[in-house]
Amino acid sequence: MATQSGSKQTKRHGAALRGVASAAALCAIGAMSSPAHAQETFKVGIVSFLSGQAAESFGIPAVNGAKVLVDAFNKGAAPAPYNKTGFGGMKIEAVYLDEAGGATKQVQELRNLYDREKVDAVVGYVSSGDCLAVAPVAEEMKRFLILYDCGTPRVFEDGKFNYVFRTAAHATMDNVALVRYLKAKNVKANTYNMINQDYAWGQDSKKDFTLSMEQLFPASKLGQDQLPKFGAGQYGTEISALMSSPADITHSSLWGGDLQAFILQAGPRGLFKRTQMMLSAGDHVLPGLGDKMPDGVILGARGAYGLMSPKSPLNDWWWDLYSKAYNVYPVQAPYRMAQALLGLKLVVEKATAANGGKKPSPEQLAAALKDMEWDSPAGKIKMALADGHQAIQDTAIGKTRYDAAKKMVMIDDIQRFPAECVNPPANMKSEEWIKAGFPGAKGCP
């Protein structure tokens, strides 16, 4: 770009021939000394909740993670193999967009990102409803899309895509791991209650948990099956109902403000002392709740994230990068954003190399990501399902304990589960896999 503008100025001053010759010579020298794309930018649309109920727990922490990571990439400050500046020399330009407003709005916004903003790739979407809506649009437009967070297995179990990928495991893993944790730790589970939000996420979670219980604890009886609406805020009646039918364990996939309100209201009423509470996606409330979080709650993070993340140089670097920028440690949402952007970085660099150093097309990006594996702060990400379009990953479950000296909630008794133990194999849908008794599950503790 700088060379082109320089040659125009030279023409205006009447030394056209000499200018063009000089510019050509400079270009030639540049081409020899660095890749042709060194002056280019790679534009990424990043979509997540910046307002509404999912902003505090998921959207804003994820976008915060993206900002520090993009900045580190552009400075070439990430550790190997992520240490090339930008994406293989191309400067990364991120366009951040609010996911609030519903699926219809997101479909339009996605079209705008590709057509008006001219982004080269989109990384986004927390809501399962949004993922189900935007995936066919990206496919129709033949543009590259990474779903980084949403949980519904239906995206790739009910659809087939060439340009759409999900770089995090789907939600089946969370509930299968919870039930396997009960088995591995020999937790009494003769009876169980459930409280889940009455929409796709809550319904899918309770289905996976119930089916897994039927397989691993066939004698266990379900008592209460509470389904408060999303954003209810008041749980007094539900807590009374759970206390009226005491159960050995109580399962919940509540998250965000709903989960925080439930804990704040159920804790003083003694619910956590009467039942073993299990939260499938609860890690993100720990930094905020602090000593208000009861001890002994079994808890997942939808991956080996945050306090349950594995020790590695990459994780140490990421942990420090995020903690120093925001004065809080990263929980699940920024981790999932990080694994998406780290994967995208390798994909762009691989596809650029395969394209002779030129910026790759959506088809070349898709070919590069298919079946790929890469290291993330949460461990290895493998695009193993849905013909190489859906990731699987290890996960971990643990138990909460407030550490008064450190003034933070710690997680003890952590049990790790290999990806192949808690995710279905490539040729099976999640529900069929659980109902069949987890055939092909490997490495389970």
Place this chain on the structure above:
Amino acid sequence: MTAAPLTILIDGLTYASWLFIVALGLTLVFGVLKILNIAHGSFYALGAYAAASFVGWAATMQWAPWLSLVAMLLAAVAVAAVVAPLTERGLLRFFYGRDEVLLVLVTYAMFLILEDVTKLVWGANPYYVSEPYALFGSVDVGRQTYVGYEFALVGLAVIVGLAVWWGLNRTRQGKIVLAVIHSPEVASSMGVNVSRVYMLAFSIGIFLAALGGAFTAPMISVQPGVSVGVIIVSFAVVIIGGLGSIEGAAIGALIVGLARSLAVHVMPVAELFSIYVVMAVVLMFRPEGLFQRVQARKI
């Protein structure tokens, strides 16, 4: 095992009391100004955020723990004192007399603006104000343990309801408000400053929304999005009771609270359905709500 009837009754009552405080403001604003205020939930959220700030400030000033209740009350007063003149004088009065649908759209715009304003002022991180929640201890009722604060909210709802009823029916200022509700034109011709009455009623409406938010703050994490849930159920309450009726708001809140409590204990999947089926039945037989008088159409 199904809960005891007493548990269902207590749960219904505590839910109804929370709902009544918020719905009372909504119905008052509609009764006087004829505005279906979509932004009412935002004022509830502002009350919750202000309570978080005031209680935090009270703690740094080392006020006695029970004074956190006073801090929450002051938070609601502050929200009404600052926001009511800004929104009523600065925006709504320009639309009086215009189509009701336009006013609904204006308050919807206010709702969207205030959502962002709260985020700009308080950020996106959650606030916790749980200290007041422990002030009243806990109460054992059968197999249940309740937090005393929830019973205190029932008391607050009763006090607020009685105060508003007394203020409207037993004071000179209240009778002026009733005159404006009946006919702003006649009241104006009799020398009543209708603009002032509008301002007063709107301020009280905002105060009640903020009071609901402030006293709910200890039970929740205050964060973006808290304004949405409450407004939908509040509308159901005022529609059942009759828009503009204080008695209607009380009975509507009780009906919704008890119907919801029964559903959660007996058939949880019908929790939301129970509220709206009650609303549908009431509208079928009393389209104007339980307590709104049928009004003659003005020609």
